[in-house]
Amino acid sequence: MSRSIWLPMAAACVAAGLVTGGASAAGPPEQSPVQKHSPVQAPLPPKVVKKTIMVPETTYKTVTVTQEILRPVQRQKTVPLTRIVPQHQAVTKLVTIQVPEQRTRTETYLVSIPVPREVEQSFTVMVPEQRTRTETFLVNVPLEREIERPYTVMVPEQRTRTDTYLVNVPFEREIEQAYTVMVPEQRTRTESFTVNVPLQREVEQRYTVMVPEQRMRTQNFTVQVPREREVERTYTVMVPERVTRRGTRTVMRPATMEKFSSEKQAPIQAPSPVQKLQAQTEDFTWTETIQRPETRTKTERITEYATEQRTREIPYTVMVPETKSKMVTVNEVRPEQRTREVPYTVMVPKTQTRLVRQTEFRQEERTREIPYTVMVPQERTRTERVVEIKTEQRSREVPYTVMIPQTRTRLVRLIETRHEERTREVPFVVMVPKQIERQFTEIVYKPVTEERVVAYMEMVPQTIERTTQVPETRMVAREITYEVPGETLQR
Numbered sequence: 001m002s003r004s005i006w007l008p009m010a011a012a013c014v015a016a017g018l019v020t021g022g023a024s025a026a027g028p029p030e031q032s033p034v035q036k037h038s039p040v041q042a043p044l045p046p047k048v049v050k051k052t053i054m055v056p057e058t059t060y061k062t063v064t065v066t067q068e069i070l071r072p073v074q075r076q077k078t079v080p081l082t083r084i085v086p087q088h089q090a091v092t093k094l095v096t097i098q099v100p101e102q103r104t105r106t107e108t109y110l111v112s113i114p115v116p117r118e119v120e121q122s123f124t125v126m127v128p129e130q131r132t133r134t135e136t137f138l139v140n141v142p143l144e145r146e147i148e149r150p151y152t153v154m155v156p157e158q159r160t161r162t163d164t165y166l167v168n169v170p171f172e173r174e175i176e177q178a179y180t181v182m183v184p185e186q187r188t189r190t191e192s193f194t195v196n197v198p199l200q201r202e203v204e205q206r207y208t209v210m211v212p213e214q215r216m217r218t219q220n221f222t223v224q225v226p227r228e229r230e231v232e233r234t235y236t237v238m239v240p241e242r243v244t245r246r247g248t249r250t251v252m253r254p255a256t257m258e259k260f261s262s263e264k265q266a267p268i269q270a271p272s273p274v275q276k277l278q279a280q281t282e283d284f285t286w287t288e289t290i291q292r293p294e295t296r297t298k299t300e301r302i303t304e305y306a307t308e309q310r311t312r313e314i315p316y317t318v319m320v321p322e323t324k325s326k327m328v329t330v331n332e333v334r335p336e337q338r339t340r341e342v343p344y345t346v347m348v349p350k351t352q353t354r355l356v357r358q359t360e361f362r363q364e365e366r367t368r369e370i371p372y373t374v375m376v377p378q379e380r381t382r383t384e385r386v387v388e389i390k391t392e393q394r395s396r397e398v399p400y401t402v403m404i405p406q407t408r409t410r411l412v413r414l415i416e417t418r419h420e421e422r423t424r425e426v427p428f429v430v431m432v433p434k435q436i437e438r439q440f441t442e443i444v445y446k447p448v449t450e451e452r453v454v455a456y457m458e459m460v461p462q463t464i465e466r467t468t469q470v471p472e473t474r475m476v477a478r479e480i481t482y483e484v485p486g487e488t489l490q491r
Contacts, residue, residue, distance in 0.1 A: 046483040054475040063470045070459035081452045084445045095438045098431035107426050112417045121412040126403040135398050140389045149384050154375040163370045168361040177356045182347040191342050196333040205328040210319040219314050224305040233300050238291040246285050252277040 254277055 046485050048481060049484050050479060050481050052477055052479050055478045056473050057476045058471050058473045060469045060471055062467055064465055064467055066463060066465050068461055068463050071462045072457045073460045074455055075458055076453055076455050078451050079454045080449055082447050082449045085448050087444050087446060089442050089444050091440050091442050092437055093440055094435050096433050096435050099434045101430050101432045102427065103430055104425050104427045106423055108421055108423050110419045111422055112419055115416045115418055116413060117416065118411050118413050120409055122407055122409050124405045124407055127406045129402050129404050130399060131402055132397050132399050134395055136393060136395050139392050139394055141392050143388050143390050144385055145388065146383050147386055148381055150379060150381050153378050153380055155378045157374050157376045158371060159374055160369050160371050162367055164365060164367050167364050167366050169364050170359050170361050172357050172359050174355050174357050176353055178351060178353050181350050181352055183350045185346050185348045186343060187346055188341050188343050190339055192337060192339050195336045195338055197336050199332045199334055201330055201332065202327050203330050204325055206323060206325045208321050208323050211322045213318050213320045214315060215318055216313050216315050218311055220309060220311050223308050223310055225308050226303050226305055228301055228303050230299055230301055232297055234295060234297050236293050236295050239294045240289050241292045242287055242289050244285055244287050246283065248281060248283055250279050250281050253280050254278070
């Protein structure tokens with residue numbers, strides 16, 4: 001226990017000596033800075049405590065286990081397979097087609113004949129009339145009056161209380177302290193060094209120069225030589241020709257009929273029963289221009305190109321390497337070993353002592369009067385002006401406009417329509433169904449059944465035995481030792 005106490009104290013003294021020694025080497029001894037409001041604390045040595053704990057310990061035991069597994073076995077079976085085979089087959093079918101057939105029908109239609117006349121019509125007009133009415137309304141009239149209203153004011157009040165507090169009072173004492181100073185000492189040593197001495201000499205240096213040389217080479221090239229010749233070429237032109245054609249056409253011509261009527265009718269766009277259209281067939285001729293192809297020939301001069309092989313001499317330049325020599329001055333360095341005396345300084349440690357003023361703190365309990373302010377509630381009254389709203393009933397004359405209906409008459413021109421029934425012949429086309437026979441090629445799908453051998457996998461159960469490691473855990477008592485930090489002492 002005594003060793004554990006003195007070891008931290010010795011380490012603290014060595015650290016303090018190193019700090020003070022560095023300060024004395026730099027200059028004269030200085031006083032340590034005064035620490036205010038921090039009491040000196042010394043730690044107590046730690047306590048060694050022994051304790052027994054339960055620790056889990058795991059062991060493994062070998063066990064034989066019976067297990068069922070599924071082993072794959074490959075087998076074969078015959079499976080019927082049906083596939084669809086397409087076959088082409090010729091079939092004769094009755095097909096119904098629509099044949100157009102020209103027919104006529106007599107239809108009755110109505111014709112609207114306008115008949116104008118004037119009638120007297122009554123209508124109503126809204127005439128504005130100005131009137132007045134008396135209406136009653138409410139008015140809010142403000143009235144002021146004074147009332148006494150109490151209120152609370154927080155008034156500050158000055159008070160004092162006695163407070164006890166601790167003060168760290170510093171006091172100084174002198175202690176003798178040993179410190180180490182590093183004193184410089186001048187010494188010399190002999191050292192060897194190498195000097196590079198420059199030397200110059202001339203050497204012959206060979207170099208290569210590329211010299212141009214003119215040469216000739218033969219080159220083959222191809223030339224396209226034009227040649228002309230005459231050829232006979234056939235072409236077709238369209239020659240216009242006027243021809244006269246004959247044909248038959250059907251025209252609708254009116255058949256003239258007389259009808260006397262006492263009333264006057266307006267012109268109508270629909271066909272009148274007085275003029276009946278009648279179909280008549282007549283022959284007619286017309287002239288048209290057609291394009292008739294005509295084959296002709298012409299002589300053309302065409303140019304053809306024949307390929308000829310020719311040669312030519314082409315000059316070219318080749319760079320030929322040529323070796324030359326020249327004298328070059330070379331700078332060389334020769335190493336030379338030399339010695340010299342080198343001074344150096346060595347720091348020699350020297351132990352010295354000095355008196356150090358150390359400041360320590362002592363706690364004193366003191367009292368003081370502390371002023372403080374308290375907010376005290378105080379009841380007061382004040383006069384306030386209050387505005388109240390009073391409702392009064394009043395009346396006023398309000399003008400308004402009323403729309404009064406008034407009946408008037410006017411002459412209106414009306415167009416009346418009179419319907420007449422008439423008939424006419426209308427041609428129309430009817431699609432008559434007709435059945436014919438046609439040949440079709442159809443694709444017929446017929447099923448064909450085949451047998452195929454298929455391989456498949458089947459899982460067969462099998463019992464096996466295997467060895468496995470089973471863990472077993474149990475709690476074992478174990479004694480441990482640990483340190484508990486001590487409390488701090490104030491001095």
